[in-house]
Amino acid sequence: MRIPVSWLSQHLELPEGTTPQQLADAFVRVGLEVEEVHPLATVTGPLVIGRVAQIEELTEFKKPIRYCKVEITGPGVVGAAAVAAAEEAPDGAEEEAAEQAAVAAALTEPPGIVCGASNFREGDLVVVALPGAVLPGDFQIAARKTYGRVSNGMICSVKELGIGEDHAGILVLPPGSASPGDDAATVLGLHDSVIELAVTPDRGYALSVRGLARELANAFDVPYGDPAGNEPPEAEGEAWPVHIEDRAGCRRFVARRVTGLDPTAPTPWWMRRTLMLCGIRPISLAVDVTNYVMLEMGQPLHAFDVAALQGGITVRRAAEGEKLTTLDSVERPLSTDDLVVCDTSGPISLAGTMGGESTEVRDSTTDVLIEAANWQPATIARMVRRHKLPSEASKRFERFVDPALPAVAAERAAQLLARYGDAKIHRGRTDVGSPALPEPITMPLALPDRVAGVRYARGVTAHRLTQIGCRIEIGSADDGTAVVVAYPPTWRTDLNQQADLVEEVLRLEGYHTIPTTLPPVTSGRGLSPAQRRRRTVSRALAAAGFVEIIPSPFTGPGMWDALGLAEDDVRRNTVKLLNPLEADKPELASTLLAGLLDAVQRNISRGFRDLAVYGIGQVVLQRAEQPAMPEVGVAGRPSDEELAALNAAIPHQPVHVAAVLTGSRERGGWWGKGREADWADAVGAVREIGRAAGVELEVVAGTQPPWHPGRCAEFRVGGIPVGHAGELHPKVVEALGLPKRACALELDLDALPLLTARPAPVVSPYPPVLLDLALVVDETVPAAKVTEAVRDGGGELLEDVRLFDVYAGEQVGAGKRSLAFALRLRAADRTLTVEEATAARDAAVATATERVGASLRA
Missing domain, CATH: 3.30.56.10 (Phenylalanyl-tRNA Synthetase; Chain B, domain 1)
Incomplete structure (x- = not known):
């Protein structure tokens, strides 16, 4: 606005x-x-009003050019031009100064000005920038020779003067609005x-x-004059027959008629200027008046050409198959939800949005019917979005328009047309409909003081409520407490409860007057164990080179298809959204991978292929037999039974952690060749999560979509699966457009045992014994099982075991592979002997032999 x-x-x-x-x-x-x-915009130098005395058409050029004689006689014009011309001349340029002085002297006669616009004629009042003037944009005006003539200034457009955006033609002032030689800056109000x-x-x-x-x-806190404060005069009879079929969509419809309008009457300059400054292009008197009254009072109006109306007006919903050609010359098919204004020929206006072409006010219109209606905001909003047709009128109707305004606004428009268009106001007025008035609100008089924690001066609440337009009555409650009964004004439908009145008092008194008091910090135990674990896991992944993002909680069937989930996969059993933000994502995600992969796709499309991102958040898992959400009223607190039913209807929402790796895990450069991310990085990240959570994770081969069946690890705690990691299936990679061998992991954090206390680590002061161990096993035996056997066999002296090499070849035989482990043995209370270390290693070999059939490699 x-x-x-x-x-x-x-x-x-x-x-x-x-x-x-x-x-x-x-x-x-x-x-x-x-x-x-x-x-x-600031204009300096001589800017005056001129009258076009003579126009000479220069026809020898490719485009229309005019050479105009403009009368600018007036006090101070010649002197101002001469001074400006002298000031423009640089030091020492006597010849140029003399030439400019001659130009200034020549202005005693109507100066000749070259102009390319053609929207003015002889006798019109125009704005002239004389030599020495500087227009907005540092555009300096000087006498110059162009198109074979000497142009002594410039005739200005609205845009060149900085009071509007119209650059299609010259600004032509209405007759009588000024005189030649008047200061144009004053006439135009350029100091506004x-x-x-x-x-x-x-x-x-x-x-x-x-x-x-x-x-x-x-x-x-000053007096205010309401432009809509006067009641319209009494009228005799109807201005035009009107019938409202849809009372819900149209609350009130007022029609006022003016006859004998002079179609050539110009819009007064003050009104044109006001419209341009408000960003509205002046068109004609009838249209400009309706726009002016809309800006003045907030009530949009529409003008019909009475000669084009056929019979009475009906307000109704559009019928199936009806069409309407609107003022923008576009034929629009109508929906049965559209609210239209009709005559006997059919729809003639899209209610509250745009009028129809058949009844628009034309250059020859002398009989005008002014419509001032009050429409249901939701209906207008739907029509605007359906037809993609926003307008200044619909912008106001969408937000609610004062239902008491139509008669006042229609009368104001009729009076303006009578004053400036020599029209006669018809004696009748049509006023159909009666919208409901706001309900009164009773509030304790001291409630704003209690809410703000401020003791306001006596009478502040009543004064402020009166200022916003409320009619108030002061009384007392049964307990003797002073109360105020406020009757909200018709233009404030947002005042519905005590809190609304309190807010009005506080904002008008000033939010800065409300003291800021920080609540005292209560003693507590800090973060819960679950919160600490979540933060520890997040820090561990960030330290491992991952970047945290917040994956979108919304997804759709297309993602499940891309992930290759079976039709009966439990992850497809999602919670549906009644009003999704995106049409292709109408479900709450049952896995974090959906949002993470969506973010990865977006990054890859923007040229970022080397990614290691993770997210921690809740997923929504629908139960097999999910109870329906009960309807609970708001009149009071829900009962214990209602609360239990609400809690039972809430789906399971565990906290998951997930990550996706694509491209290079280690970048190459002068220091050496890089390394692509692979399944081992995803498995290693899960192990890092387990260490951060203080949980030992059991690893077995997995076959869970969307992972590659042969490169997927399943993680268990106490034999219960808690997550998966590995390389994504090639079909998934292809469907999502990911780099080859993209990897992912997802783990249910809430399924991990929560350690409330961890023993402090014991650091041995004695030196370790480092041994290497190579075991030959069948190639089908997972390395994790061999590692677990070695760790169990090594006993308490085995401090750490790490797989550092895998070999398969002729030396170990077909179907076999060699796994090399680095062992670190240490005792907490002594230095280990060779015999003790050897015994621990042999025990590890024996256990591995017993469990997985391993043999010591020679």
């Missing part, structure tokens, strides 16, 4: 010397968002400023001068 300061000032008594920035600060204080304050605000959806009344001026009056 753009609004000039000069217009706001007409409706309230601002303190003398108030600047536009102070007005913007006042808007912010009362809770409105100010985008920017736009001072009108425009304040641009972002009005939130709950403040529809602020999309008007009426609402904004009221907010400023409240902020400065």
